[in-house]
Amino acid sequence: MFAGKRVIVTGAASGIGLETARRFIIEGAAVLCADLEGDSLCRAQSVLESAADSGRAGAVSVCPVDVRKAASVDRMFDTAVAEFGGVDILVNSAGVNRVARIEGLTEDQWRQIIEVNLTGVFLCCKRAASLMVPQRLGRIINIASQSGKRGGIGLSAYCASKFGVIGFTQSLARELAEYGVTVNSVCPGVIHTVLWDKLAHEYVGIKGSSPEEVWHNVISGIPMGRAGTAEDVANVILFLASDQASFMTGQAINITGGSEMH
Ligand SMILES: NC(=O)c1ccc[n+]([C@@H]2O[C@H](COP(=O)([O-])OP(=O)(O)OC[C@H]3O[C@@H](n4cnc5c(N)ncnc54)[C@H](O)[C@@H]3O)[C@@H](O)[C@H]2O)c1
Structure with a gap:
């Protein structure tokens, strides 16, 4: 379905990416x-x-990046252009979270979350737009969160970053629409990845008395009764990157098992 397409995925070492x-x-x-x-x-x-070795699979190249740093993001895009000749699809999945109520949230933690989750998305989208606008074609998918639609205890910095991603996505979608570049975000709910394994420990005292109890309480609040998987999220990302989604832009699609509906 994506033969010939050139893709960058950030946060590709783990989980959803x-x-x-x-x-x-x-x-x-x-x-x-x-x-x-x-x-x-x-x-x-x-x-x-090993995925690239199977069947009619495409090519893979691996590149270190720190999405907080413009020079590092530039090197990543230069690598994609040198190796593949351009970029058609960008998926911004790099992200961090930290659970801390305001009295315990440090300035360093705030800056880290905003810089990775929001400034990183800005830097990558800016460079992607400079390549996609001249070719009059492109797909950008930003991984926001259900925490981009409602606040949560201990999540002020994370929610601020993800609300920001949704607003940034909507604005960029309007700016780039006339050039055939779509910009959408996805809003996962609870997805079982390394990120959530860490959060379950940090939530002790807020959502339960042990990581196991935290996890049980979180899952019992999901209408579909289970955590999502990275595959559940990837399915929607691939759809948004496909020709079938060519008339969709500026959206923030929930993948939450029913936890978030607006
Ligand atoms: N897991 C969930 O429940 C969930 C829910 C909603 C949204 N999300 C979002 O989905 C995205 C992926 O999360 P995940 O669950 O796969 O987490 P993960 O921890 O498994 O993967 C995140 C990746 O981002 C990378 N990363 C962190 N800082 C970086 C930086 N400065 N530069 C480049 N890469 C960096 C990490 O090294 C890691 O490999 C994140 O944006 C996260 O906020 C996750």
Whole structure:
């Protein structure tokens, strides 16, 4: 379905980004998989290279990036242009979270969350737009969250960043619509990834007395009675990147098992 398409996925060493990159590769795209330099990126590289070895799969390339830094983002895009000749699809999945009520939330934690989740999306979209506008074609998918639609205890910084991603997405969608570039966000609910494994510990005392109790309480509040998977989110991302979604832009699609409905 994506043969010949050139894709960048950030946050591709783990969770939603890793599954999204794997699916694009299986569907025939050339995918630049970018994440912080380190062991996770090396482990992801072998998973993605084995996906690239199967059937009619596309190509994979791995690139270190820190999405908070413009020079690093520029290097990532330069790599994609050098290796694939351009970029058709950008998926911004790099993200961090930290649970802390306002009295315990430090300025450093606030800046870290805003810089990765919001400034990182801005820097990557700015560079993507500079390539997509001249070619009059492009798809940008930003991973926001259900926390981009309602506040939560201990989530002030994270919610501020994800509300920001949705507003930024809507504005960019209007700016780029005339050039055939669509910009959408997805809003996952509780998705079982490394990010949530960490959160379950941080939520002790707010949502339960142990990580297991936190997890049980969180799941019992989801109408469909289960956590989502990275695959549930990747399915929607691939749809938004496909020709079938060519008349959709500026949307913020919930993938929450019914937890969020607006
Ligand atoms: N898991 C959930 O329940 C959930 C729900 C809603 C939204 N989200 C969002 O989905 C996205 C992916 O989350 P996930 O659950 O797959 O988390 P994850 O922790 O499994 O993966 C996130 C990846 O982002 C990378 N990253 C962090 N800082 C970075 C930086 N400065 N530069 C480049 N990469 C960086 C990490 O190294 C990691 O590999 C995030 O934006 C997250 O906020 C997740």
